[in-house]
Amino acid sequence: MSLLQKLKNRVRSKSIHVCFVDVGSCNGCDIEVLACLAPRYDIEQYGIYVHNNPREADILLVMGAVTPQWVDKLVAIWEKIPEPKAAIAIGNCPISGCVYNRRDSYIDPPAAKHIPIAAQVPGCPPRPTEILAAILSLAPTIFENYEEKKR
Amino acid sequence: MSESIIWYLREFLRTEWIRKFLLAKTDPLVTPPYFKDYPTLTGKECTACYQCMMICPAPGAIAVLRHDDGWRPEIYPGHCIRCGLCVEACPEDVLQSGRVLEAQHRDRTGFRATFHLSIDREICMRCGNCCISCPVGREGEPDGAVLKIEKGGVQILNSDLCTGCKTCEVNCPNRGIRVARVVEGVQEAAA
Amino acid sequence: MKKTVDVSIPIGPMHPCWKEPIRLKCETIGERVLRTEVELGYMKKGIERIMRGRPWQEVMFLAERICGICSVIHNMVFIEAMEGISGIAVPPRAAYLRVVVNELDRMESHILANFSYCYTIEHETLAMYLLNVREIVLDQLERITGSRINTAYMIPGGVRFDITEEDAAALLAGLARVEEDVERYTRMFATSYLIALRSRGVGTMTREKAIEAHAVGPTGRASNVPECDLRLQHPTYQKLGFTPVCRTEGDNFARNMVRFDEVMQSISLIRQCIGQLPEGPIRGGGACTAGEITYQGEAPRGELTYYIKSDEYGRIIDITVRTPSIMNIEACTHHMINDVTSVADVTSTFISSDPCVACTER
Numbered sequence: 080m081s082l083l084q085k086l087k088n089r090v091r092s093k094s095i096h097v098c099f100v101d102v103g104s105c106n107g108c109d110i111e112v113l114a115c116l117a118p119r120y121d122i123e124q125y126g127i128y129v130h131n132n133p134r135e136a137d138i139l140l141v142m143g144a145v146t147p148q149w150v151d152k153l154v155a156i157w158e159k160i161p162e163p164k165a166a167i168a169i170g171n172c173p174i175s176g177c178v179y180n181r182r183d184s185y186i187d188p189p190a191a192k193h194i195p196i197a198a199q200v201p202g203c204p205p206r207p208t209e210i211l212a213a214i215l216s217l218a219p220t221i222f223e224n225y226e227e228k229k230r
Numbered sequence: 231m232s233e234s235i236i237w238y239l240r241e242f243l244r245t246e247w248i249r250k251f252l253l254a255k256t257d258p259l260v261t262p263p264y265f266k267d268y269p270t271l272t273g274k275e276c277t278a279c280y281q282c283m284m285i286c287p288a289p290g291a292i293a294v295l296r297h298d299d300g301w302r303p304e305i306y307p308g309h310c311i312r313c314g315l316c317v318e319a320c321p322e323d324v325l326q327s328g329r330v331l332e333a334q335h336r337d338r339t340g341f342r343a344t345f346h347l348s349i350d351r352e353i354c355m356r357c358g359n360c361c362i363s364c365p366v367g368r369e370g371e372p373d374g375a376v377l378k379i380e381k382g383g384v385q386i387l388n389s390d391l392c393t394g395c396k397t398c399e400v401n402c403p404n405r406g407i408r409v410a411r412v413v414e415g416v417q418e419a420a421a
Numbered sequence: 422m423k424k425t426v427d428v429s430i431p432i433g434p435m436h437p438c439w440k441e442p443i444r445l446k447c448e449t450i451g452e453r454v455l456r457t458e459v460e461l462g463y464m465k466k467g468i469e470r471i472m473r474g475r476p477w478q479e480v481m482f483l484a485e486r487i488c489g490i491c492s493v494i495h496n497m498v499f500i501e502a503m504e505g506i507s508g509i510a511v512p513p514r515a516a517y518l519r520v521v522v523n524e525l526d527r528m529e530s531h532i533l534a535n536f537s538y539c540y541t542i543e544h545e546t547l548a549m550y551l552l553n554v555r556e557i558v559l560d561q562l563e564r565i566t567g568s569r570i571n572t573a574y575m576i577p578g579g580v581r582f583d584i585t586e587e588d589a590a591a592l593l594a595g596l597a598r599v600e601e602d603v604e605r606y607t608r609m610f611a612t613s614y615l616i617a618l619r620s621r622g623v624g625t626m627t628r629e630k631a632i633e634a635h636a637v638g639p640t641g642r643a644s645n646v647p648e649c650d651l652r653l654q655h656p657t658y659q660k661l662g663f664t665p666v667c668r669t670e671g672d673n674f675a676r677n678m679v680r681f682d683e684v685m686q687s688i689s690l691i692r693q694c695i696g697q698l699p700e701g702p703i704r705g706g707g708a709c710t711a712g713e714i715t716y717q718g719e720a721p722r723g724e725l726t727y728y729i730k731s732d733e734y735g736r737i738i739d740i741t742v743r744t745p746s747i748m749n750i751e752a753c754t755h756h757m758i759n760d761v762t763s764v765a766d767v768t769s770t771f772i773s774s775d776p777c778v779a780c781t782e783r
């Protein structure tokens with residue numbers, strides 16, 4: 080492994096930019112992601128920054144049970160994120176559709192049908208600590224040796 | 231303007247603030263004991279009464295499965311919304327989650343579920359799917375069945391034997407038979 | 422002067438200030454924004470359609486998940502409507518516990534709304550302070566109900582868990598911390614020169630306009646419409662002796678101050694409830710039956726209406742929900758964002774009316 084690659088690995092695992100997109104949730108999960116910003120959990124001490132801008136994001140947090148309006152837009156947002164990237168499904172909604180996944184609803188879960196999902200955080204809503212643990216456990220493995228793997 | 235600056239100065243000169251600033255430490259990321267997490271097994275024996283499945287509000291969250299050494303409920307994270315209703319509904323205390331079981335014993339609370347069948351005679355085409363699919367009383371004598379086709383229509387023989395599983399409702403091609411799960415929250419008077 | 426529009430600026434559906442997807446179209450001349458138009462439809466899940474044909478134990482969870490921030494009030498209004506239909510009486514202890522949990526939820530929601538506002542006007546210090554206070558409130562909610570959000574606490578005929586002596590003591594201790602902190606932050610907010618520049622006199626809505634647009638909740642009460650607080654009609658609140666908070670300015674500043682004051686008011690209501698908590702059972706039983714009702718309650722964002730029709734086993738035949746954000750978003754786009762000086766004020770004014778897209782579209 081080249082020195083440059085080592086440096087990149089190190090930098091990438093210490094600076095993760097997160098973007099979240101709400102594709103039809105009850106916003107319970109949104110506010111739990113926001114709660115991660117609170118000084119109690121302090122997501123920024125791990126080098127995770129919530130910017131909500133797909134163009135500079137590394138990790139996309141998907142919340143909600145994919146409503147018809149979002150089917151194409153979610154893919155568009157996913158394509159705007161520069162490589163290397165990963166998506167995490169937060170909450171039951173993008174995993175299974177939660178309680179909305181019944182006859183007569185408009186939603187189209189799971190989110191994995193539309194974009195590749197690297198990890199899932201089940202719960203309705205998951206605790207901020209669970210969200211934090213998921214991002215932290217995923218980040219080093221997904222971004223490690225990205226250039227070498229690509230070749 | 232000056233008032234505002236004074237406020238900020240006072241805010242940042244509090245001893246508490248200075249101490250926190252110098253000794254900043256995030257709270258330990260612990261889960262409090264009263265958090266209702268996914269239900270876990272207590273090790274007591276499950277009698278396969280399906281009360282937990284009947285009350286669960288989330289689709290596909292819980293299933294009571296037969297293992298070599300008996301029945302056991304299984305919770306599926308990703309579907310379960312951690313509401314704790316199954317813990318309260320179970321008469322045998324097989325499941326537990328957070329402080330739910332403890333509070334239930336302390337307050338003597340519980341749920342009472344009854345199941346009612348209603349048949350829409352106009353929609354029903356007397357195919358008998360419901361009677362065949364109903365799992366109750368299959369191996370036993372025919373008197374133990376809930377439903378039977380008789381006198382040119384579906385008759386409800388023993389409605390108190392119904393376990394509310396909705397198998398008949400799912401198998402009915404017309405939604406002619408419907409199962410109502412009526413649940414009451416009850417509390418015994420303190421002894 | 423003929424007003425011609427230079428350019429129409431879209432804000433959203435993904436925007437750093439929006440937590441939920443919504444799109445505003447701003448028609449601008451130079452820096453000034455003349456009009457805005459709101460575009461909804463990103464969150465429609467059809468919850469009311471899913472609810473039909475289901476008994477209360479399933480609909481309760483769907484109702485809660487109409488909005489995750491004010492989940493308790495959706496639970497409460499739905500359950501009280503079902504109780505109204507079926508003639509189920511609530512034990513007094515349970516009625517007081519409901520008020521405790523509802524007020525905790527209101528505090529949490531108001532603090533979050535003020536956090537969003539401070540974050541939008543880029544006052545991050547105060548925003549983070551508020552977010553940290555909210556954690557204390559959520560701890561108390563978790564202590565009583567077992568979850569932070571989507572608590573599923575109320576059931577027909579009572580509540581799910583009783584509150585013990587230790588829990589009540591811990592709750593009061595937590596509230597004392599919140600009170601001390603929120604009081605300081607309120608003064609920081611009220612006296613700050615920079616916040617006043619961004620908030621005072623921005624997005625003003627008069628009482629006439631507020632009544633015309635049917636603004637509800639803190640948005641209405643900031644424009645001097647105190648009668649829009651439906652807690653005045655709730656029997657338990659009437660017993661507690663309750664007067665709504667009200668301000669006259671009707672601008673962004675007033676809306677945030679109303680929410681700060683209501684947090685303090687909620688603290689005193691909870692203290693009163695814990696002080697007067699009667700002994701007795703917490704569940705009375707009783708099955709849901711057939712009937713029809715229109716029931717209203719005061720959500721953190723304003724008036725929440727449920728129309729319910731049920732069959733003889735308590736299954737929902739028809740249900741309609743009207744949530745407060747519908748009126749507030751309309752009032753905001755028509756009467757507040759009128760000829761404001763810049764696009765930055767559009768976002769802050771919109772956030773100050775505390776819009777909740779999930780419950781608007783359901």
Ligand code: SF4
Pocket residue numbers: 104105106107108109142143169170171172177178202203204205486489571
């Ligand atoms: S998983 Fe639950 S809390 Fe999260 S958005 Fe879905 S319904 Fe809301």
Ligand code: SF4
Pocket residue numbers: 269282285286287288291292305309310311312313314315316317
């Ligand atoms: S906790 Fe609730 S959602 Fe989970 S399995 Fe039990 S009843 Fe179902």
Ligand code: SF4
Pocket residue numbers: 275276277278279280281282283294303319320321322323324325
């Ligand atoms: S309610 Fe309890 S005893 Fe009955 S099937 Fe479920 S886990 Fe087993």
